[in-house]
Amino acid sequence: MKSGMVEKEGFAALVLRLRSEGISDLDLLTAVEQTPRSQFVPASLSDDAYSSRTVPIDCGAFMEGADLSVRLLHRLQVKPGHRVLEIGTGSGFTAAVMGRIAERVLTVERYRTLVVAAQARMEALGLRNVVVRQADGSNGMPGDGTFDRIFVTTAFVSLPRFYAEQLTHGGSMVAPLMTEGDTCMMTRLTKTGSRFEREDLFPVPFLPIIPQVASAL
Template identity: 55%
Template sequence: MNQGTTIEDREGFAALLLRLRGKGSVPKALIAAFEATPRRGFLDGLYHSIAWSDRMLPIECGEAMEGADLQAAVIAALALEPGNRVLEIGTGSGFTAAVMARLAGRVVTIDRYKTLVEQARQRFEALGIANVVARQADGANGLPNEGPFDRIVAWAAFDSLPRFLLDQLSSGGTVIAPIGPEEGEQVVAKLTKVGSRFEREDIGIVRLQPILPGVAAVI
């Protein structure tokens, strides 16, 4: 933790580590990337005291930041490597893109809300993170003209298996996305590209917002 952190922040991070270790081993590189990324800086001051909690926390545009435990589990499952090219669907606060940028080669993060994209850019710049590109775009179909990506992660749910993302992946690449109905629980699926098909491994249950087509006209 850097010198600007509070006792509250350090205690919150320590509690996160205990929860994660209770669920199994946690890659050291992931812990270091989380520790180097000040989560409070991605949240309204109201939520600084619970920044490292497993709660969904409100951000701008009526959206929410996923709990730290879920973010850590998903990023760990991506098994990022230094040269990887990553597509993130759902920039949100920008926290997960900032973490992944410390573990991968290049991250392209997209969101339907211009406000979120602009705020995330400012945060990346303030942290000196230069290998992230943030842009406003419709993530419902991925980024078909910019692949292939080695890893794709979505923070909003698809109602069915997003097979179209297969074409945007490099061979052996991985997609992690929630799949399931708009109302109720969804399964977080890890899909690995093998030839012209996916191998699927389910890694958890979540309740996230459905992916919305198009971009927001105003915010």
């Protein structure tokens, strides 16, 4: 684990890069600061905790770079009182950050290895409003009510319209969609009635979603 000073220096450098992109949301940046990122990366890669580099984790998964993680959360616009669904827990970092802002976060992951590790991190950070569950999130979580925000980090090949029933009116979803070739575009989908208003954001390095659950690779 990094020392407190190194952690602070890494966070400060991240904030400078984010502000150069126009990201200065105080609630979001405070939540990131309160969630030591070095606790979510493999110990051997702790030097990359606050870098923009992709970090490999267990089960062949990866943790997006710090800059991209916060850029995506900035677009999601989680607010106090929100119920949030995350598909693709990974290390648990983004769920933990959202848990410091939202009322409740349900994050699901297909790999038990990642679920157990993420749950341990939430407990260590005292985040009791973040629920980590092993589940097949390819169809969302239709039995868990509706959500104000849905955050997905595995790509769909077409617009996932079944999520419309799982979003509150005016709620929004940030999810990657596979487009022409191998391009993956992050999109924001806002629910109006039973329809989505779609906004393409920027290309991202996410892989297509895989259905079913697994213990590990």
